[in-house]
Amino acid sequence: MQDLTFMMGNFAAELPGDLRYATTNHMWCRAADGHLRFGFTAYAVRLMQDVYFLDWVVNPGDTVTQLQQIGHIETSKAVADLFAPVGGTIVAFNQELLKDPSGINVDKYGAGWLFEMAGDAGICKDVQEYHQFLADNWEKTQRLIKGKINTED
Amino acid sequence: MSRTRLTVVLSQAQGKNPAKRALEESICAALIMEPGLDVSVVPYLYDLDANHTGRLFLEGVQGDMVVLTWLYPRACFWLLDRDGIKGHFGESQLKPADTDEDDEEASEPEPPKGIGSVEVPDRHIYCLDLRDFNKHEPYIDEVRRIARECKDRREAKLKQWVQGNPTMVQLGSYLRDSEQPVNGKEHPTFQPEELLKQPGRRWYPVIDYSRCTNCMECIDFCLFGVYGVDKLDRILVENQDNCKRGCPACSRVCPEQAIIFPDYKTPAIAGAPVGAITGLKIDLTKLFGGDAQDALQQAALERDRELVNDGRDAVGMTVGMPKRQTGKDQGPKDELDQLTDALDALDI
Ligand code: SF4
Ligand code: SF4
Numbered sequence A: 001m002q003d004l005t006f007m008m009g010n011f012a013a014e015l016p017g018d019l020r021y022a023t024t025n026h027m028w029c030r031a032a033d034g035h036l037r038f039g040f041t042a043y044a045v046r047l048m049q050d051v052y053f054l055d056w057v058v059n060p061g062d063t064v065t066q067l068q069q070i071g072h073i074e075t076s077k078a079v080a081d082l083f084a085p086v087g088g089t090i091v092a093f094n095q096e097l098l099k100d101p102s103g104i105n106v107d108k109y110g111a112g113w114l115f116e117m118a119g120d121a122g123i124c125k126d127v128q129e130y131h132q133f134l135a136d137n138w139e140k141t142q143r144l145i146k147g148k149i150n151t152e153d
Numbered sequence B: 001m002s003r004t005r006l007t008v009v010l011s012q013a014q015g016k017n018p019a020k021r022a023l024e025e026s027i028c029a030a031l032i033m034e035p036g037l038d039v040s041v042v043p044y045l046y047d048l049d050a051n052h053t054g055r056l057f058l059e060g061v062q063g064d065m066v067v068l069t070w071l072y073p074r075a076c077f078w079l080l081d082r083d084g085i086k087g088h089f090g091e092s093q094l095k096p097a098d099t100d101e102d103d104e105e106a107s108e109p110e111p112p113k114g115i116g117s118v119e120v121p122d123r124h125i126y127c128l129d130l131r132d133f134n135k136h137e138p139y140i141d142e143v144r145r146i147a148r149e150c151k152d153r154r155e156a157k158l159k160q161w162v163q164g165n166p167t168m169v170q171l172g173s174y175l176r177d178s179e180q181p182v183n184g185k186e187h188p189t190f191q192p193e194e195l196l197k198q199p200g201r202r203w204y205p206v207i208d209y210s211r212c213t214n215c216m217e218c219i220d221f222c223l224f225g226v227y228g229v230d231k232l233d234r235i236l237v238e239n240q241d242n243c244k245r246g247c248p249a250c251s252r253v254c255p256e257q258a259i260i261f262p263d264y265k266t267p268a269i270a271g272a273p274v275g276a277i278t279g280l281k282i283d284l285t286k287l288f289g290g291d292a293q294d295a296l297q298q299a300a301l302e303r304d305r306e307l308v309n310d311g312r313d314a315v316g317m318t319v320g321m322p323k324r325q326t327g328k329d330q331g332p333k334d335e336l337d338q339l340t341d342a343l344d345a346l347d348i
Helices: A041-050 A096-101 A127-146 B018-032 B051-058 B073-082 B101-105 B137-162 B168-179 B217-221 B249-253 B295-309 B335-346
Strands: A004-008 A011-015 A020-022 A029-033 A035-040 A051-056 A069-075 A078-083 A088-093 A113-119 B006-011 B037-042 B065-069 B089-090 B124-129 B227-228 B235-237
Touching: A004 A041, A004 A127, A011 A041, A020 A127, A020 B124, A035 A041, A035 A088, A035 B006, A041 A078, A041 B137, A088 A096, B006 B018, B006 B137, B018 B037, B018 B137, B037 B051, B065 B073, B073 B124, B217 B227, B217 B249, B249 B295
Parallel strands: B006 B037, B006 B065, B065 B124, B089 B124
Antiparallel strands: A004 A011, A020 A029, A029 A035, A035 A113, A051 A069, A069 A078, A088 A113, B227 B235
């Protein structure tokens, strides 16, 4: 499938066509060595900006359910809890990122991958569907960002 | 003049982190060499209860004070205020090393919309965050700057006084806070061992009255009798130790983000500065799949967990939930609004 671009205001978020996307988590998914490898999309990285700190609260080998909290991230602009994009088993975390999480900013679709899981990527969407999802939710996302912290949107 | 000296208090970190201890020690060693300072060390401020010697010491300090803590300045300042150690908020000019130019744009803060503190004596309390730098020099420089600022302020006031026309209030408070020991008593001296006695861990909310509008959502929400009101019917964290360790539920319910849990993991709840873009981080949890719950649902869940732990029944969202979102857009913009405007300007 073709690469797509989602315009966040003036910023162009590139969405490679050969990846699948966990839409609600803003993570991409790629099959690698029989596992699923996940990382943040350009859209997510643009919202968060420079990553300062990444922390996982589960261990490789742990079984997680979809949307179970698995970690926490702090960036120059945001903090967020992170959730499992699919149900399954955590296989590995990207050790390089634990040393220097800015790898996420440098190469989000490559060396800046987050973790690998064994599980079913069936709920992940293709690039067109993710692009549509972003477009559908862009208004709401802007509101969420503008909405005050800790409050309802 | 008796109170021309500046009191500097360093509040230690919890635990025994060697890096933190080393920073504390190098700061103290350097401060002791400075003229005109009274330097003291107390344990972790948040953990001091009313009977701790460190608290008694702080309560006795008159005149301007600098407090160095491993807490956000807002958390430190309002924590002291709650304990009756009051003053005006002294603006620190310390900037953490990693803040970028965005901060410089942080314009004059709007007048606060909260109810503020009461019976504030005429002195300033400066809170410096020990997490901003890992070497002592910036702190020493800032303490020196503050000492100068306090001296200038005192001299300006004295001049005004000598030239006449001080209002009664100014005159009264000037004399009380700067010239005469309260009740004729000098500040008692404390033994370092007592001052440094390690307290047990505590956990309780701290209200930032510069934000709090006295809406009473928190007292309605908390079912553990933590909140009360004072003689003036102002919201008060009355029974601090009734609060449930680790629970930050009511901070999510407060419509003004006025409730701080200084030890909570999320900077916004731990009292991160609201003025600076880089200081205040937006919680994007919802964006990453956490949108199963909003803040209120999360607060209700956290509260239920504590109720059940206490052998009581969970109440879900049926009790004490805010009737929020009325008239949100009214009133002057505050720093949080400015922050979001600034994000707008980024055009994301
Ligand atoms: S909910 Fe917040 S604003 Fe309302 S009284 Fe409590 S602390 Fe103050
Ligand atoms: S955190 Fe929980 S127990 Fe503590 S004051 Fe808030 S609602 Fe009450």
